[in-house]
Amino acid sequence: MNQSDILNALIADNLVSDPGGARGRLLNEAARLFRDKGYERTTVRDLAAAVGIQSGSLFHHFRTKEEILKAVMVETIHLNTALLRAAVDKADTDTGRLRALIRAELESINGQTGEAMAVLVYEWRSLSEPSQAEVLKLRAIYEQIWLDVLASLKVGGQLTADPFVVRRMLTGALSWTITWYRPEGGGLSLDGLTDQVMAMMAFSG
Amino acid sequence: MNQSDILNALIADNLVSDPGGARGRLLNEAARLFRDKGYERTTVRDLAAAVGIQSGSLFHHFRTKEEILKAVMVETIHLNTALLRAAVDKADTDTGRLRALIRAELESINGQTGEAMAVLVYEWRSLSEPSQAEVLKLRAIYEQIWLDVLASLKVGGQLTADPFVVRRMLTGALSWTITWYRPEGGGLSLDGLTDQVMAMMAFSG
DNA sequence: GTCTATAGAGCGATAGAC
DNA sequence: GTCTATCGCTCTATAGAC
Numbered sequence: 045m046n047q048s049d050i051l052n053a054l055i056a057d058n059l060v061s062d063p064g065g066a067r068g069r070l071l072n073e074a075a076r077l078f079r080d081k082g083y084e085r086t087t088v089r090d091l092a093a094a095v096g097i098q099s100g101s102l103f104h105h106f107r108t109k110e111e112i113l114k115a116v117m118v119e120t121i122h123l124n125t126a127l128l129r130a131a132v133d134k135a136d137t138d139t140g141r142l143r144a145l146i147r148a149e150l151e152s153i154n155g156q157t158g159e160a161m162a163v164l165v166y167e168w169r170s171l172s173e174p175s176q177a178e179v180l181k182l183r184a185i186y187e188q189i190w191l192d193v194l195a196s197l198k199v200g201g202q203l204t205a206d207p208f209v210v211r212r213m214l215t216g217a218l219s220w221t222i223t224w225y226r227p228e229g230g231g232l233s234l235d236g237l238t239d240q241v242m243a244m245m246a247f248s249g
Numbered sequence: 250m251n252q253s254d255i256l257n258a259l260i261a262d263n264l265v266s267d268p269g270g271a272r273g274r275l276l277n278e279a280a281r282l283f284r285d286k287g288y289e290r291t292t293v294r295d296l297a298a299a300v301g302i303q304s305g306s307l308f309h310h311f312r313t314k315e316e317i318l319k320a321v322m323v324e325t326i327h328l329n330t331a332l333l334r335a336a337v338d339k340a341d342t343d344t345g346r347l348r349a350l351i352r353a354e355l356e357s358i359n360g361q362t363g364e365a366m367a368v369l370v371y372e373w374r375s376l377s378e379p380s381q382a383e384v385l386k387l388r389a390i391y392e393q394i395w396l397d398v399l400a401s402l403k404v405g406g407q408l409t410a411d412p413f414v415v416r417r418m419l420t421g422a423l424s425w426t427i428t429w430y431r432p433e434g435g436g437l438s439l440d441g442l443t444d445q446v447m448a449m450m451a452f453s454g
Numbered sequence: 455g456t457c458t459a460t461a462g463a464g465c466g467a468t469a470g471a472c
Numbered sequence: 473g474t475c476t477a478t479c480g481c482t483c484t485a486t487a488g489a490c
Contacts, residue, residue, distance in 0.1 A: 066473090082374055084289035088466060101474045103467065166371070169287055205448040209437070213449060216425020217418040224417050232414070243410040244418060245449055271455090293484060306456045308485065 050126045059122040061115075067105060070095050075116050075160035083113055083163075083170040113167065114175045120160040121182045124152045128189050138200055141193045147238045149218050154227055154234065165219045187211065217241070255331045264327040266320075272310060275300050280321050280365040288318055288368075288375040318372065319380045325365040326387045329357045333394050343405055346398045352443045354423050359432055359439065370424045392416065422446070 045053070054060040061068035073094035077086045088109050092099040106112050131148035135141040153161045171179065194207035203210065218241070227234055250258070259265040266273035278299035282291045293314055297304040311317050336353035340346040358366045376384065399412035408415065423446070432439055 082289065084287065087464080089464095097473090098475060099466085100468080100476075104473060107467095109466065170290075205445050209442075209445045210449055212425065212429050213422040213446065216428075217422040220417065220421020220425070237414075240410050240414045241418065244415055292482080294482095302455090303457060304484085305458075305486080309455060312485095314484065 045130055047127065050130060051123065054122055054126060060119045066095070070102075070105065071112070071116050071119060072159075074112050075120075075163050078113065078116065078167055079159045079162040083167045110170075110172060110175065113163070113171060114179065116160050117164050117167075117171065117179050118182060120157060120164050121179065121186060123157060124161065125182070125186045125189070127152065128186060132189060132193065138193060138196045139202065142197060143238060143242060145190055145193060146214070146218065146241050147234070149214075150221065150234055150237055150241075153219060153222050154225055158222060161219075162222050190214075214241075250335055252332065255335060256328065259327055259331060265324045271300070275307075275310065276317070276321050276324060277364075279317050280325075280368050283318065283321065283372055284364045284367040288372045315375075315377060315380065318368070318376060319384065321365050322369050322372075322376065322384050323387060325362060325369050326384065326391060328362060329366065330387070330391045330394070332357065333391060337394060337398065343398060343401045344407065347402060348443060348447060350395055350398060351419070351423065351446050352439070354419075355426060355439055355442055355446075358424060358427050359430055363427060366424070367427050395419075419446075 051060065055062050061071055063069065063072055070091065074086075074091055077090055077094060081090075087099075088102055089099045091109075091112065092102045102112075106115070128145065128148050131144040132141050135144045152158070168176065190211050191207055194203060194210055197203040198207050221237070225232070225237060232240070256265065260267050266276055268274065268277055275296065279291075279296055282295055282299060286295070292304075293307055294304045296314075296317065297307045307317075311320070333350065333353050336349040337346050340349045357363070373381070395416050396412055399408060399415055402408040403412050426442070430437070430442060437445070
């Protein structure tokens, strides 16, 4: 399964909207706007204009503005959980799995789904409490993939620090790359960036 | 010079407002509100209520709401640059200086100035372009303290990764601790957290 | 230096025609 | 399913009394 097979499978299961459809197009534009301007500064008029309709028409597709934010987050987690799962399953050592996780998360953040990933990380506060609880359940599945690999490295002795703390440090370090890393610049490639992260970790394996 | 001596020296130089005065009290409350609710969701009525005045009275002290955000950021950088400088000057090896930097930044983020530090990191987008440029100049001084130590470690061979990349990874990892680390919980202490970060770094010194 | 009162603009969301 | 029109509300900032 390559990336586009994974996407198509999720669309078939109604877990992710078809990016060609009306709903999918809106969610893509919403992710971009929410990342660039922030959720609060993005108006329903901005969202509507981005897909070429009037603001009133938006509410035929979504009951509230917040429902759009939630949909961006939920679909992003579904997609990236599947991508992370696929990446980790390809490796056959714990060290290789850690590298695959770092590479996959960097790609999620700095690649095509980057806008939505940034929204997921930095617009969390804008989501209502009930929606946060809902999204958190989905996020836990994603996090567990990380924790399983880190725990295995800890048992194997390659990792000395606490897996939970390491995961949180990496969450911060990797998500922060969206503020400074520019893959198109011709400088550091995504693999090169992954190498740098690995070089930073106290890791004998 | 202990921490309170440093603060008093900055107040004497008019670089930081006296926390007991009207301006200082407002900036402290503003930092707390901006961190908790975000800049956009915090209204001038919220800010005024936090110091016990009406919203109209705020504009006797600040010309715009954004000026308050900028003042929070500028004073935070002045204070934390002085604290970082003092911390690094106490150590006498490069490894010790790195540890001191990590410890100091964790304390800035998770201690008394944590609310303002969080605003500095996560409300950057809410600052107007001209103000961003102004604050960036001050930030560069702070960053240079980090880069000097990391460059020295690179020359010494203890650090293999690129100093600029390492600094950015650490910026993300350390600032992210405000979202999960709770020092008062009785679990991990600030020194313990510093140990965990050091344990994560590929660092033979 | 703080108050009351409000101007002026923009916001999310709704209603009903087509 | 999109349109136009607009409601009702909240926001930043101002004006002028005290």
